[in-house]
Amino acid sequence: xxxxxxxxxxxxxxxxxxxxxxxxxxxxxxxxxxxxxxxxxxxxxxxxxxxxxxxxxxxxxxxxxxxxxxxxxxxxxxxxxxxxxxxxxxxxxxxxxxxxxxxxxxxxxxxxxxxxxxxxxxxxxxxxxxxxxxxxxxxxxxxxxxxxxxxxxxxxxxxxxxxxxxxxxxxxxxxxxx
Numbered sequence: 001x002x003x004x005x006x007x008x009x010x011x012x013x014x015x016x017x018x019x020x021x022x023x024x025x026x027x028x029x030x031x032x033x034x035x036x037x038x039x040x041x042x043x044x045x046x047x048x049x050x051x052x053x054x055x056x057x058x059x060x061x062x063x064x065x066x067x068x069x070x071x072x073x074x075x076x077x078x079x080x081x082x083x084x085x086x087x088x089x090x091x092x093x094x095x096x097x098x099x100x101x102x103x104x105x106x107x108x109x110x111x112x113x114x115x116x117x118x119x120x121x122x123x124x125x126x127x128x129x130x131x132x133x134x135x136x137x138x139x140x141x142x143x144x145x146x147x148x149x150x151x152x153x154x155x156x157x158x159x160x161x162x163x164x165x166x167x168x169x170x171x172x173x174x175x176x177x178x
Contacts, residue, residue: 012036051139055132060095065129074121077110081119
């Protein structure tokens with residue numbers, strides 16, 4: 001990955017200054033937050049892409065393989081994968097098509113629903129996702145670019161933003177076992 005040249009000024013801070021100067025002070029903090037999150041995502045994706053490139057995986061392909069790898073039998077209904085990945089069904093279908101073409105997943109008929117498909121992680125897919133996970137852990141996840149306390153605080157803040165936006169609900173309390 002080519003190194004990027006450091007800018008002499010933070011363009012997001014400059015955009016905030018311009019927002020205020022143009023009379024949009026009430027929106028300046030929100031614009032700064034949104035733009036900062038988007039830029040941070042770009043920086044993280046650059047690191048993720050660099051870690052996954054040797055494996056021929058995009059992050060979408062990796063997520064699908066990892067999701068299947070987390071299941072007990074390496075399989076799940078396509079509809080469950082769509083729900084868990086929180087992306088458009090067409091995107092999941094396209095990802096699965098590419099993974100199947102590469103022999104990393106297979107489609108099988110659903111055992112009880114003739115209209116549905118089961119996604120099955122193949123042995124080459126399992127081996128690849130394990131190697132890719134090792135690389136991602138070492139190159140990105142173990143060192144996200146923030147101190148541990150900052151990482152914890154950032155995750156807490158973003159989780160609150162996601163929850164308030166309706167992205168997820170708190171789990172219901174489970175009944176105590178007898």
